[in-house]
Amino acid sequence: MLRFTGLLKLDKRNRVLIDGTVIKRSDLRYTPAGMPVLELVITHLSEQIEAGRHRKVECEVAMMALGDIAAKLDPVQIGQRLASKGFIAAKSNRYRNELVLHLEEFELLN
Incomplete structure (x- = not known):
């Protein structure tokens, strides 16, 4: 049985920090209410430590x-690199198993 103490308090956390290179992007569009919307995909490559071993991580993230x-x-x-912060949500009610990172902050890395 796992017990979380201190740093890993069970609550409604949903925060993602990831960097990567933009490989796809939409044109800026507007919702019917006039809100700007931009969709993009980054590719992320890194090396992480998992179970005491180095693991190469490669993935594409829809944002x-x-x-x-x-x-x-x-x-x-x-081709531009981004550091990104946001939360994940289902793409839509119909596609609940497809996740999208909703950006709250970003920084250009190049």
């Missing part, structure tokens, strides 16, 4: 930005 952050992210081009 979505809304509002001011979408407008600020609009100039980003394919």
Whole structure:
């Protein structure tokens, strides 16, 4: 039986920090309510320690930005590197097993 103490308190945490290179991006669009929306995909490559061993990690992460952050992210081009912070959510009610990182903050790395 696992017991979490201190740092790993069971609550409603949902935070992701990841960096990667933009490999796909949509054009900036607007919702019917006029909110800017930008969708992109990054590829992430890193080496992590898992169970005391080095593990190479490669993945693609779908991301979505809304509002001011979408407008600020609009100039980003394919090939640029981003450090990203956000939360994950289902792509839609119909595709609940497909996750998308909703951006709250980003920083250009190149």
